[in-house]
Amino acid sequence: MKKVLIISYYFPPSGGPGVQRVLKFVKYLPEFGWKPIVLTVKDGDFPARDESLLKEVPVDVDVHRTDIFEPYDLYRKLTGKSKTTAVDVNNIDGGSKSRLSDKLAEFIRATFFIPDARIGWKKHAVREGKNVIDAERPDIIFSSSPPYTCALISMELKKYAEKKYGKPMPWVSDFRDAWTDYLTTPNRWFLPKKIDRKYERTTLDIADTVTIVASGMKDDFERKYPEVSAKTDFALLRNGFDSDDYKHTTVSDAKNDKFTIVYTGSMYGKRNPYYLLDTIAELVTDGKVDKNKIKFIFVGRLGSEIIDHINNSPLKDSIEIVSYVPHSVSIDYLMKADAMLLLIDEDKYSKMILSGKVFEYLGASALTGKPVFAIAGEGEARDLLIETKAGVITPHHKPDALKENYLKLYNGFFENNTAILPASDKKAIEAYERKLLTKKLAEIFDKILKN
Template sequence: MELKKYAEKSTGKKIPWVSDFRDAWTDYLTTPNRWFLPKMIDKKYERTTLDKADAVTIVASGMKDDFERKYPEVSAKTNFVLLRNGFDADDYKHAALPQKRNDKFTIVYTGSMYGKRNPYYLLDTVSELVKEGKVNKDKIKFIFVGRMGSDIQNYINNSPLKECIELISYVPHTESINYLMKADAMLLLIDEDKYSKMILSGKVFEYLGASALTGKPVFAIAGDGEARDLLNETNTGIITPHSHPEILKENYLKLYNGFFENNNAILPSYNKAAIEKYERKLLTKQLAEVFENQLKIMN
C-alpha cells in the first residue's frame, strides 16, 4: 500500500493495485498464535488491503467466504478474482517415465511433514491390513521425500512398517518430480483442522501435473474442501475422509490389489482437459487479463 502511494507520487499517475493472497493473512492453518496486539495489527492490515486494493486475487474460493465472514462491510465491495496456484508443464519435460513397473506397490509423498500433517492414520491402518493378512508387508513401500518433524521420524522408527518406509531428505525440485513419476500413487495429506477447507497448496497441482503424464492417482486423506473438490473435478483422486479407517482400508486395498492383479492402480477416466486448465501459462494469461482490466478501468 505504501509502495503504491510512493509509485503514484513518483510518476504523477494513478496506479492500480492488485493484491495477491496465496494464503489468508490471519486465521490460517499456520498462523502463529501471537499476542493480541500483533493480531489486531494484522487484522487491520488485512482489512485495509481488502478495502483499498483495486482487485484481490485468491487461490481458493473458501478464502472469499472467510473474508466475507470477517469483514462483511468491506468484502461486499472487494473485487475478488479466483486464480489457482497451478503447475508448470516445463517441470516435467526432463522427468523420466519408468521403463518398468515397481516390484512393490509404492506410495510417494513429497513435501514437509509436521504437526497434524503426518502419516500416522495411514500407517496405522495399513499395519492393521498386514495383521489381517490382506496386505503382504514385503510387497509395499512408502517413500517420503522432504523435511520431517522429529516426532514423526520417531513414530516411523517405531512403526511395524519401518522396513517399508524410505525417508529422503530435502531434494531439488526436479528430483522431487522424478519421485512422483515413479509412484504408483501420490499421497496427499490435508490437515484435520477447521481451516483445512481452504487448503489448496501447490503440491496438489504438482501431483495433477504428474498424474496427467503417468495416469497414476492421488491418494488423498482429506475432509470436505477445496482439495477434495479439485480432485473430483479432475477425476485424479481416491479420497478418504479423516477418522474413517474402514474406508481407508477399502481404498488402499483397491489400489494394492489392482496393482498386483492387473497393474491397474491407475486412473482409467482422469479428466486431462480439466487438469490442463491449471497449467501455469494459462493461469499467467488470466493474471495478465486482470492487470489489463484494471488499467482499462483506471484510464
Template sequence: MSAARPLRLLVVTYYWPPSGGAGVQRSLKFVKHLPALGVEPTVLTVDPAQGAYPVLDHSLAAEIPAGVRVIRTSTSEPFGSYKKLTGRQQIPYGGFANESKTSFTQQLFKFVRGNLFIPDARRGWNAHVLQAVADLFAQGEEFDAVLTSSPPHSSQLIGLELKRRYGLHWLADLRDPWTDIYYRAELNQTALARWLNARYERQVLEQADIVLTTSADTKRLFLGKSAKLKDSKFHVLPNGYDESDFRLPSSPSAEALLITHTGTISETYHIELLLGAVAECIRRHPEVPLRLRFVGKVADGVRQQLTDNGLLEVTELLPFVPHDESVGYLLRSTVLLMAIPDVPHNFGILPGKVFEYLAANKPIICVGPTGSDADNLLQECGAGRAWPYDAYEAMLEYLESLVAQWRVNPNLDLPALSHTRYSRRALTEQLVSLLK
C-alpha cells in the same frame, strides 16, 4: 497504459531462488511465463545472503528467463538471533512443522514473533524494498502495476505503501489465509497484537485493486473481513503445474506398489489411521510388496507413527530434494499421498503440490475433509477423493482395491486427466488478463 511497450509489472516476493519449497513456485512460474505474454516483470526480492529460507533449491535459478531483472535488497530480521539462542540451524517452517519438540526458549521466541513482529518477523525487509522502489522512481522508472506475493504477509504492507505513495495499480496475491492461518494459536498473541494484525489485513484487502487467492474457501474467508469488500475484486487463481517439468515419461516400479508423499508433513495432518490401514493391508496381502516413500520434512511424531505401525522397514525417508528431483519421484511412483492438516479453516487448503500430483496422472490418496476444495478438485479431475481422518475402513478398502489392480498390472497410471487449465502458462494468462 501505453500500447507502445510491454506492460511493466513490479513483482515483490520474499521467496525467490535460491529459496526452495512451495512458497517460491508461484511467483517464479508467473515470472517465467510473463515475458512471452507481453508483460515485462521486474522482481524485487531479498538478498539470499541475508534472507531466512527454511530450504534452498539452487536448481530453480535456471527457470528465471534471461533478461528478467531481479533486484535483491538487504533486510533486517531476527533469525540470526533465533539460531544463536535456540541452537537450531534451521529457521522455523510455516506452521512450525520442524519444531515438534520446543524448548522454553523456542516458546518465548514464538511469543515475541507473535506480539512484536506483526504481521511477521520478516517485516524488517519492508523498509529496504521501499527504498529500492524509491530509487527506481528517482531514476525515471515507470511501472504499470505491482504484484505483492505473500506469505510473508508483511510483504502486503509494501503494496499498501506503494499504493499510497505512487498510486500503482496493486494486485495482492495471498497464497494462504492471514489472521486465520492454522498455526496462529501457537503465537500466543495478546488482544492488542490480534487487533493490529486484523487491522493490517483489513487495510490490505480494502485498498488493493485486485486480491488473488488460491482457493474458493480462502476467498470466502477474506471476503468476510470487511463490509466494504466487494466480490468483484477477488479472483481465485490457484497454484498449478508447469508442463515443462513433466517432459520425462512416467515409469512406475514393477517391483513394488509404491506410495509417495512429497513435501512437509507433521502430526497435524493426522495420517495415523491411514498408516494403520497400510500396515493391515500388508498383513493381509504379504505377497504384494507395498512400500511407502516420504520426500521432504517428516516431523518426529509422524516418524513415531511409522514405528508404531511397524512400517519403518518398508518406508524410505528422504530429505528435501531439488524440485526437478521431486517431480522424478512422483513419476516413478504407483500412487501419490497427500494430506490436509486437521486445523480450523482447512476446507480452503489447496497445496500447490496437488496440481503436480495431477500432472503425474497417478491415483491420489488424500486424507482430509470431505467437500473441501482439495476433495472437489480431485473428484473433478477424476484422480481420487479425500478420505476423512477417521475413515479407517474406507481407507483399507481402497488400499485393497489398489492391491488387486496392481496384481493385474503394476502400472496404475490414470488416463490423461482434465487438468490442463491448471498449467502455469494458462494461469499466467489469467493473471495477464487481470493486469489488462
C-alpha cells in the same frame, strides 16, 4: 511492453512450494505483453534452497535483491535448535511447544513480529522499491503472500508512487494462504492480534484486486470484514503445474517391485501420516498386506515428531525418507510412483486448503495414469480431485474406507489390473497449466489498466 513490479520473498534460490507460483508468472508473463521486474531478498533464511531453480529465471528479467533482518538465527539459539533446522517444520508446528524456551520464543514471535517474521525486510524493500519505481515506472505492482510483509511493502510503494507521480498505481495483492486466524498464524494476544487484523483489513481496502488460490479465502475475508470485502475485487487464480517441468523425465514401462506411494513436500503438525500408517499397519497385522511388498517414500522436510512416529511404526522398514531434493528430482519421484499421497490437514480451515502440491500431482497423473491417494474431508482439494477424476479419496476417521481404498490399489498393482485406477480427465487437468493461469493474471492486469 507493459511493466509489473513483482514483490515476493520467495524467489530462487528459494526452494519449496512457495516459490513456484511467482517463478512461473515471471517465466510466462512476457508472452502476454508484460515485463516482470522482481524485488526480493538477497540472503533469505529460506526453509529450503534449490539452486537449480535459478536456471528458470529468464536472463532478461531484472531481479533486485535487498538486505533483510532475519530473526530465525536468534530463534534457533533461544530454542536450542541447530542452524540448519527448517523453521516451518520444527519450530512453528502449532502446539507442540512444551519447553519454556519454545514458549518464550513463540511469545516473542507472536508479539513483536507482525504480520510475520519477515517484517525486517520492509525497510530495505521499500527503499529499493522506490528506486525501481523511479527508474522503471512500472504500470502495476503485484505482491505474493505469505509472507504478508510483502503486502505492507506494496501498500507503501503504491502510496509513494501515487503521491510522487500524481496518478493511480494499481496493486494486485496475491494470497497463497489465508492471513489471520489461519493454520500457521501465531497465537497472538489481543493487541498484536488487533494490529495484524488491521493490516489485513487495510490490504483488502487498498488493493485494487485481490487474487486468491482458493475460493474459501474469499469466504474467510468476507466473514471477518464484510463491509470492506463487499467492495474488494476478488479474483480466483489457482495454483497449477508447468508441463515443462516434466520434459526431462519419461513415463517408464518398468514396474516397481513394491507397491509404492510417494509424498512430496513438508510434513509437520496436523499434516502428518499417522492415520495412514497406523491403518495400513492393521492390514499387515490382519495378513491382508505384506509389508515386504509395500513402500512409502516421503520426499521433503519432516517434523521431528513425525520422524519419531515413523521410527516407532511397525511399517518402519517399508518407509523411505528422502530429505529435500531439487524440484526436478521431486518430479522424478512422482513419475515413478504407483500413487501420490495427498494429506489435507484436519482443521477448521481445511476446506480452503489447496496447496500447489496437488497440481503437480495432477501433472504427473495426466502422464502416468497413476492416481492421487488423498486423505481429505469436504473442501476444495477434494472437489478438484473429483473434477479431474484423478483421485482416490478417503475422509478422516474412516479406517474401513481407507483400508478398502488402499487394498483396491494394492491388489490391483499385483494383479496388473489397471481397470481399478481412476481415469483422469486430461482436459480438465490441462486447465491448470501454469502458462494458462499466467495468461489469466495478465488479463487481470490489462483489465485494471483499462478501468
